[in-house]
Amino acid sequence: MLKIHNTLTGKKEAFEPLVPGTVRMYVCGVTVYDDSHIGHARSALVFDVLRRYLEYSGLRVTFAKNFTDVDDKIIKRANEQHVGCDAITAKYIQAYHDDMRRLGVRPASIEPRATEHMADIVRLTETLIAKGLAYQVDGDVYFDVAQYADYGRLSKRRVEDLQAGARVDVDERKRHPMDFALWKSAKPGEPSWPSPWGQGRPGWHIECSAMSIRHLGETFDIHGGGMDLIFPHHENEIAQSCGATGKEFARYWMHNGFVQVNQEKMSKSLGNFFTIREIFEKSEWPEAETGELLRYFLLGTQYRGPLDFSDQALKDAKHAVNGFYDLFARLAETGEPASGDAGVNPAIERCTAAFQSAMDDDMNTPMAIAALQGLRSDLNKLLAEGLSVDARRKGREAFRSLGQVLALFQLDQWAFNVEAGGHRSRASEVEIERQIAERTEAKKRKDFTRADAIRAELAAQGIAIEDKPDGTSRWKR
RNA sequence: GGCGCCGUACCCAAGUGGUAAGGGAGCAGUCUGCAAAACUGCGAUGCAGCGGUUCGAACCCGCUCGGCGCCUCCA
DSSP states (O other), X not given: OOEXXXXXXXXXXXXXXXXXXXXXXXXXXXXXXXXXXXXXXXXXHXXXXXXXXXXXXXXEEEEEEEEEOSOHHHHHHHHHHTSOHHHHHHHHHHHXXXXXXXXXXXXXXXXXXXXXXXXXXXXXXXXXXXXXXXXXXXXEEEEOGGGOTTTTTTTTOOHHHHHHHOOSOOXXXXXXXXXXXXXXXXXXXXXXBOOTTOSEEEOHHHHHHHHHHHHHOSXXXXXXXXXXXXXXXXXXXXXXXXXXXXXXXXXXXXXXXXXXXXXXXXXXXXXXXXXXXXXXXXXXXXXXXXXXXXXXXXXXXXXXXXXXXXXXXXXXXXXXXXXXXXXXHHHTSOOOOOTTHHHHHHHHHHHHHHHHHHHHBXXXXXXXXXXHXXXXXXXHHHHHHOOOHHHHHHHHHHHHHHHGXXXXXXXXXXXOOTTTTTTXXXXXXXXXXXXXXXXXXXXXXXXXXXXXXXXXXXXXXXXXXXXXXXXXXXXXX
16 A cells, blocks of 8 residues: 655655546656756656556556746747747757656656647636636736635645745736736747737646646646745646636645755756766766666655765665676576575565565655665575576566666666776677686686786776686676 | 755665664675675664653654755756
């Protein structure tokens, strides 16, 4: 039984989907005007893992994640570069997809864009006006916060408090400082769409209400995003959606914590900003392995807590993940039935139970990883007793099926070595095998000087050797 | 001013009332021609500090200290 920490109530609650057997979830994606950073990566991964776990649990998931493709920042960027907004959004949607692919984050089942939902947005705005929850001023439409009694329910803020702390220049035309735009009239040179209030474009919050209702229905199960979206974005979404439909909107609200650098939120002004692209490009490891390390690192902390990113953190992850792939390499070797076989199933069952109860507890991925570490340790011990090919296959399969929930342990091999200069100078496998064969011969002759020389040569190229009991050796980069 | 988060061993990180998971690093040992890997052992009498509630608190309450976030665009 999955329990989820619901921001709405501030408590862990048993998750019960509205329609048994299916889950509808919506996650706020990105505004496509720039490369995504490691913080976006965390949010995307966390909800991808949630989706994977729900599916693993036997539920059918409809997962919508939007692209905000109308926005001030996009317009600004387009003007700076003297290109159309379309060029900017197309470029960064592509970039986002590239980043997610490298990260191993699956595409959502629906990826709606604001510009493709203008009719829904206009209709929703009309409904809010008709219900007296919104008003028109010139060509703009604002949500009337004072008319919506539950405003502040999600973020636990009171309208009066917000007023006191407001630092924004108050638009005199607004009835209340906290009123927010549903529709903005077009300024020259901006993209715009027709509406009953003239040419214009939607405010930020309305698109998510319109798109989630369109694709998931008026009431759906889970709505997620980063902590910073709680206010005002999600608060406003609730006001708009519940205001318009009179029904409950999302039933469970989930928010992931921030990725920080040196205990501080990442920001461009502090110069502590890491894009996903540059992490991959600067990585000393190949792409697939870098993605694996990033995932292991990002899931090593429970999703609601803060998480500090650094090169060292990635290296720590490398050391930890190494241990798993070293085991997988051993499991891939041949073996004969032996006393260890009997222990495999119980070990897998123990791990599976621990894994599930960790994930059930508000997606406690660090604990789930600990369960996998436990299985690693168990299998290493059983391996010492001897394991048949079949038992080894079963062991590897357990890591694949459980790891799949975390997008981990799907690689066939772990082919790199950080200490020895990375992947840039690659020796061919044939050449490596040849040298290893020569070394095996040298060892047979007890010519250890020669054997050690070959080992040193390979090490200089980033090839690590492990001798097996039968006299042959395995290697890895 | 309002709302909220964090502070657990050298590092990462679970645990949120019943007597401190796990990993990485380190040290010692087993194995090995030597390594590597693996395995075994060692490592917080204490969970920022001080009070309080309780038979019992890292977990609940209060205060203090330190760090951070949101209230304006933000994953």
